[in-house]
Amino acid sequence: MIHFNDVTKIYNSNVKAIENMNFTVEEGELVIMLGPSGCGKTTLLRMVNQLESITKGDIMLNGKSVWHSNKIEMRRNIGYVIQSNGLFPNMNIEDNAMIVPNLLGWDRKKMRDRFNMLMELVGLNPDEYRKRYPHELSGGQQQRVGVARALAADPPVMLMDEPFGALDPIIRTHLQEEFLQIQKELKKTILFVSHDIDEAVKMADKIALLKGGKMMQYAEPARMLNKPANSFVAEFVGQDRVLKSMSLYTVRDLANALTLKPVIESPDSQNINENLSLRVAISKILNQEADQLIVENDNGTRKGSITLDLIEQFLHREIKESV
Amino acid sequence: MCSGGDLIVNLIEYFVSNFTFILGYTWDHIKLVGLAIIIAIVIGVPLGIYCSVNKYAASTILQIASIMMTIPSLALFGIMIPVLSLINEGIGTLPAIIALVLYSQLPIIRNTYTAINNVDPDIRDAANGIGLTTFQRLIKVELPNAMPLIMAGIRTATVLNIGVGAIATLIGAGGLGGIIYQGILRTNNTMILAGAIAVAVLALIADLFLRLIENLFTPKGVKK
Structure with missing residues (x-):
């Protein structure tokens, strides 16, 4: 657990980088901390492992105040992943x-x-990479090693500073999905900095949206998209926030909430798995690939069908419910 | 005046017939420069490291080392004489070594300082964030990555010292400068040339040897 208690950071005795920050990462x-550049998200992250000093307030890590922790000892108990991976060029992958x-x-x-x-966990062959050096690896492979390094001593808490930011979109998506799988298994307490709203919506349990060192909204992704706390949040998450929020739901969520329509045999229908994200499902309809999507479970049993108006109904319901 | 052909023949004859004589002078030269460089490394590398953590000290130390470099070598040897005469060491090996050590400081300190400062800040940040102490960061990360540049400074200092060391003969320190000096006194061109060639060859060999050492000490992942 990371608990921010009235955390303030002031530079040069008058520039406020972080103002009275209060929130808890359970x-x-x-x-995921989001916000425009200069909003203080990276500073706040670096205050947790004391790479940046705290002017006022306190950060509690699993009940222990950072003011009373030994810096070196504490950092060894926190996994730290940075954008440029920060692997040591002089050490081979195993030593790193x-x-x-x-x-x-x-x-x-x-x-x-x-x-x-760990190498198996991050999807690299341990024996193939053990004796190689960082510069011999691709950016994606290096970042996988970066994640492995952060997990090495099994720290309860991880800090990640735009870990996938420097990768090309395809590799980034891969790593995001793989990391989510790892997180499902390991259940670490993670504070993550990103500037990418899509990444945040996809990965975060909660999003902290910052601006000018102040918290704009701290909420689950669905709530932030459907009920932005103010105009800044609404603008930041984008006009297409409803579309974005759809990637948070699967077809199964819709099937559980509403009664699916009966299947009508027609050439304009397509079979989809119930684990498909609703965003992909609606894209299929909008792309004119099919008028009707037939929902199947993992065994291939048909559960019914969905159409555009059913999705619309579902969204109405979700947006209202999340109030 | 003798023709070019004669000169080469004379030179070869000189080298063959004075082989042990030249070898003796070369060995003296190696001892003089070698000792000076070892002392210079022991002083210069830690100073360079210190400069990289203390910016105020850095400008002062580098300033002083630069001034050392600007003093003409003959003058520096000259200054040594009255100063060290106070302890009866005005001429000989001691003043020569001190002068050579002072000369080597700038390339060694400056390269060490630059090398450590040039280590990728992200790598330093990662080292800090992972929980390395300042000393561990220096030993495990910064020095290994700074190795090629530090070694380049040592190489520069060595080659420089082999040249300057030839002048040290004027204050009685011995070395290959002795052959050149004797050649000048006797107006013997062959001898002058032989001494000069020996100094140049020694510098080349030293540079090659230090490249090998550099290769040995540079971690595999840092080599480009």
Whole structure:
């Protein structure tokens, strides 16, 4: 758990970078801090592991105040991933990934097992990469190693500063999805900085939207998209916020909330899996690929069909409900 | 005047018949410069590291080292004489080594300082964020990545010192300068040339040797 208690940061005795920040990242939650550049999101993140000092207030990490923690010891208990991956060019991949366990004095066998396990987790072959050097890897591979390094000593808390920001869109999407899978398994408490609203909507349990060092809104993605707290939030999340919010739901959510229409056999229909995101489903209809989408579960059993007006009905309901 | 052909023949003859004589002078030269460089590294590298953490000290230290460099070598040797005469060491090896150490400081300090400052800030940030202490960061991350540039400074200093070391013979420090100096006194062109060639060859070999060492000490991932 990360708890921000009235955190303030003042530069040069008068420039307020962060003003009275109060919020909590609950255990096992992934919170994404969003905002325009200069809003203080990275500063706030770096205040957690004390790379930036705190002027006033307190940050509690699993109940312990950062003011009373040993900086070095505390940082070794926090996974830290940065945009440029920050791998050490002079060390091979295994030494890079195992730097924190090494500092903590783990034995060789334990480190080797941990390395193998983590590399499998991030989707790289441990033996193939063990002795290679960072510059021999692609950007995506380097960032996977960066994630493995952050997870090495199994820290309860992770800080991620635009971890996928420097990657091309295809690799970025891959890594986002893989990381979500990893997070489902490991349930770390994660504070994550991003400037990409789509990334935040896709990955976050909650989004913290900052502007000028102040919190604009702290809410679940659906709530932020459907009920923006003020005009700045509404503008930041975009005019297409309803469309964005659809990627938060699957066809199954719709099927559970509303009664599906009966299947009418017609050439203009297409079969879709119920795990498909609603955003993709509506795109299919809008793309004129089909007028009617037939929903199937994993066994291939047909559950009914959806049409444009059914989706519309569902959205009305969700937007109203999230008030 | 002798023709070019004669000169080469004379030169070869000189090298063959005075082989042990030249080797002795070369060995003296290596000892003089080698000792000076080792002392210069022991002083210069830590100073360079210190400069990289203390910006105020950096400008002062680099300033002083630059001034050392601007003093003509002959003058610097000259200054050593009255100063060290106070402890009866006015001429000989000691003043020569001190002068050579002072000369080597600028390239060694400046390169160490620049090399550490040039380590990618993101890498330094990652090292801090992961929980390395300042000393661990220096040993595990900054120095290994700074190695090529630090070694380049040492190489520059060594080659420079081999040249300047040839003048040290004037204050009685021995070395290959002795052959050149004797050649000048006797107006023996062959001897002058032989001494000059020996100094140049020694500088080339030293540079090559230090490149090998650099290769040995540079981590695999840092080599381009």
